[in-house]
Amino acid sequence: MRGMSPIVQVIARLLAGMLFLFGTYVVLHGHLTPGGGFAGGVLVAAAFILISLACGSVEQTERNSYTLSSVVESLGGVLFLSLAMAGYLAGTFFFQNAFTYGIGKPLALVSGGIILPANIAIGVKVGAGLFAMFLALGASRFVMKD
């Protein structure tokens, strides 16, 4: 798709890194502060969408990103499911918080058992899924010509 003016490109390049960083922060602190995997994942996807809207891209890059983000989205889903299955490994039931006891103390970054990895899984899934959707809907190759 076509890029935008140099002013937009410079500002977008400045902002995208911070947006990505803030999204990662929201994902990682989901169990401590408001936010979580979904909101952080959308922020991460917004960073990618901002760059691809502002700076443009060629068709080959779009195709590669599309394939990669579809795969990463599925990997996030598999990670979330396997975290749910970790309850069986702990000897209990599906979605039991497998590592609550033993790791970390409350209000620390590493605490809350499977909540932190589950937030990361959801963040990866949501971010990659939204970016794949954006590529499918907005990228030049996929747009209907008529």
Next chain:
Amino acid sequence: MIELYVLLAVMLVAALVAIQIKDLLAAAVALGIVGFSVAIMFILLQAPDLAIVQIVVETITVVFFAAVILRTTNTDTTVADGLKREMVLPAVVYVTFGVIFLVFVGRAFTELPSFGSPTMLVAREYIALGLEKTGAANVVAAIILDFRGYDTLGEATVLFTAVVGVLTIMRRAGRKEQNNEGRG
């Protein structure tokens, strides 16, 4: 509470504009007004988790709409210019059932407990024991990822289904041309 009613009125007007205006970009902006009003309502009702999600999702949604509209078409040809004769009967039926529904909803809402006085025992236990049982300081994260993990799994499945649906509809590979019939 008066600001909630003001926001509700704004949302109603914006929703009507979104379905009646011919310019699709303006319709997308009106839809964004509805979404951001919901975000402001969440802030006023002191639900920061939902407000954050609503703000970022609504921003991305408007960007999606704008990107698609700028690359395809800008005019909605399905919006009727005036009131046609065959639209009168559905409109009358719709308004009648709307009024009946509102009457019953109004009677039902007088039976509900007032805002901010929860009566559910399960939710009270989640709030009291969330930090102790899960180790997560944010009680919303404790509920959606620990006590109610199944709900979150369903939500993730909904998003997965949405992605699969979009990719299936918009794909080029494997799609037959219109005049190339037979194996559809």
